[in-house]
Amino acid sequence: MHRVGREAILAAGAASAAVALSAATAGVAQAEQPRDTDPGAAAEAIVDAIVPGQLADDRIPGAAVAVVADGRIVFSQGYGLADVEESRPVDAQHTGFFPASVAKTFTAMALSRLIGQGALDPHADVNRYLDDLQVPDTFPGQPVTAADLLTHTGGFDNDVVGRASASGAGLPSLGRSVADAPPARVRAPGSVVAYDNYGFALGGHLVEEVTGRPFAEYVRETVLAPAGMHSTTLAQPHPPAVDESLATGYRPAGDGYEEARGQFGAWTPTGAGVVTTAADVGRFMLAQLGPDPALGRGVTERVQRQHYAQDDRVPGMAYGFAERAWSGHRVLVKDGDLPGFHSNLALVPDAGVGVFITYNGDGEDGAAFWDAKELTRAVVRGLVPPAPDHAGAGGAGAASGAQVDDTSRYAGTYRPSTVSSDSVMRFAGLTSSVQVRADGAGRITTTGLSMDPSVQEQHWVQQTPGVFTEEGGPGRIAFDDGVLAGGGPEATAYERLSWYEDPGWHLIAIGTAAIVLLLAAAGYPAVAGWERWRRARSPVPARIARGAICARLSAWLTGVLGTAFACQFAVLVADGNLLSERVLLGSPLLTSLPWLGAALVLPVAGTIVTAPVAWIRGWWTVPGRAAFTVVTVAGTVFVAGAANYGLVALPG
Structure with missing residues (x-):
């Protein structure tokens, strides 16, 4: 310099x-x-x-x-x-x-x-x-x-x-x-x-x-x-x-x-x-x-x-x-x-x-x-004015004579290195990832990399293979072996994720499952009340009736606990300022969440076991069995997603 x-x-x-x-x-x-x-x-x-x-x-x-x-x-x-x-x-x-x-x-x-x-x-x-x-x-x-x-x-x-x-x-x-x-x-x-x-x-x-x-x-x-x-x-x-x-x-x-x-x-x-x-x-x-x-x-x-x-x-x-x-x-x-x-x-x-x-x-x-x-x-x-040899803010094009490679090799989802791998705070990975999109020869766009809350997207121009400068800005980032460096908060790198690790579709799957569980929590008591009022249940052997009742109870508990989990999580993260305090102080609202996730495992397991039995033995109507199966799948997805982000307390 x-x-x-x-x-x-x-x-x-x-x-x-x-x-x-x-x-x-x-x-x-x-x-x-x-x-x-x-x-x-x-x-x-x-x-x-x-x-x-x-x-x-x-x-x-x-x-x-x-x-x-x-x-x-x-x-x-x-x-x-x-x-x-x-x-x-x-x-x-x-x-x-x-x-x-x-x-x-x-x-x-x-x-x-x-x-x-x-x-x-x-x-x-x-x-x-x-x-x-x-x-x-x-x-x-x-x-x-x-x-x-x-x-x-x-x-x-x-x-x-x-x-x-x-x-x-x-x-x-x-x-x-x-x-x-x-x-x-x-x-x-x-x-x-x-x-x-x-x-x-x-x-x-x-x-x-x-x-x-x-x-x-x-x-x-x-x-x-x-x-x-x-x-x-x-x-x-x-x-x-x-x-x-x-x-x-x-x-x-x-x-x-x-x-x-x-x-x-x-x-x-x-x-x-x-x-x-x-x-x-x-x-x-x-x-x-x-x-x-x-x-x-x-x-x-x-x-x-x-x-x-x-x-x-x-x-x-x-x-x-x-x-x-x-x-x-x-x-x-x-x-x-x-x-x-x-x-x-x-x-x-x-x-x-x-x-x-x-x-x-x-x-x-x-x-x-x-x-x-x-x-x-x-x-x-x-x-401090710009240094005499400073070329100015990000360029409008690739550096003169630079080799421009296929920027699609850098496209994908990247997770901050600061996201926990082994604690309840792993859930921060759901919303902190960076998306990199290839925009043709020598250009990429990143979403979620800027610390400025008013900036959602940044556009970058390649200077040399793997190195990009911000278009109209001071930023400079580099890619090497699946790691993005040079952007975001201090002491943070971004590691590329496989397609199945992408939190984007995880959010969609978990959110959809949460909606289903909310409907289950409200719907099963309504169905039971309607059946009792209409006295519409067909006489079946007591053994089958008890099994159907236990299955529905498992589905309802899955809905109730899943809804309670989702509500507690929403309250936890609703205020980002307060979340910081709760994390550092170890608020029960945070530390109890994995145990609520663990409690959800049992009724979900019950629905998984009884779902095929319901179809084999013909419990309820076809729509009733289909709804039960949907709740089973939703509960499984919800628990798997929560566990993946550290929100289910596992043995040991």
Whole structure:
């Protein structure tokens, strides 16, 4: 990448701020723009023009922003309310926010320090350092390493159900938590990037094992204090002074707000329970962007260097940060999301620019998640102009002289690597897949890949075989061996599914079956009442009558339990903001669902056994037997679908 001086970049970037504001929000390239050499004023103009509208339109109570440039914090400001009931305003210097997974960068700094001291080999089996647990040898000869943990490539299943707490009191120790319920190893380490909270929790415990000190204490003394982050704490419960200035997290509810829970937990290295201020994160960004010996020579350079790429042709992973390519610059990003709190941090190392955004509200339909990214991108584009050798946004055609292959080879359905394989949260795979459609020579269309909720489809133009740039946008994706890389959230790849794994037709089949079971739940009592009233049943031997009654009872129970299951699932997922809280806290509404699925197995088995008997012995009328058979098939499909997505509790 062509490099230019930070001062030149900042001068040109701040000069373009007025035009960059509209261009960044519209997603178009920058042209020649007027001069304004104050990056603080430029940042203020952009943020002031965007944040108040986000808070009002998306129903988010408050936000705080910090921007660093030219070796200093050039802008920090609070917006809206930290507490709705108290009408307490947000103060960027003093109001505490839960930064959530942004705190994983603190963990990365701690581990990088130990690596630099030679106390931890990043490529050695982590079991070498662990005394109180051992990572199972699921993939012989392929041990999990610290580098795997720091790049989200450890291969652990994404299981966070019940990992959070409504308060910081009574939590188990970090070591006990990672040892008691480790998720399954579902991939060979280093094979696929998949966002991994357990991996970072285990990485934090490595710090404890190597240093013999509590994780929170080590990070405070070696990362937070040297960076001047005196308003940041990893302690749980919080010191009283922290709670006094802490913002309350909210989600929209009716015409007002409802307090969100689930920000605490034993996995502090992942961000659980961590509290900071926008100003403190500003100091952290300065420590990242400047050669500060207090953090250890080479520590920040090691953290920021690329350590893994799912595909060498698209950005990859640093330690704790994900890489992005914006306007020809390498940008390091880290977002953080907990119920009621959403944050985004971005560093542009070659320009010395850093941006941190945090909100204390989910927003309508989870809007704060995207709002943080949209605002970050607007500020970065306003302060940092395109690199001199940057060709601009996505092209209108394939690169000159490029070999264009048959794009139908990439068509199909792809599932995010972050979808759980071994927990109840496997059901997320029903609605999170990405569709890739071939549009002729050198072109494809993706559906479901963009993080922007307003963008359903993206169109891509092939640059070289397997590599595509977004038409009219900044995106770049690559395909290799059935894996799509470079799009979607950070630390996520997309793995191609076989036709029978496609959740599209699974949804149709399960939805149709649910309708049939609802009709069965209501219909069988109606039929029984009608028959009793008309006294229409033909006399049959008692043995056959009892069998027919048991068969109908099985069909009715199948309908009732299936309908109850479908209703409970619908309530669970109806509010995406509330779903996040229920998952992290392990709500009974979620954890009991697989047991309801297991209860459904018995009556379905009863219908399967009795359906052929009904035809052989001539129970009921032909339409009655046909209806019974339809219920049997629907119940079987429904249970099979629920089991496939982890919603049936199986023995063992």
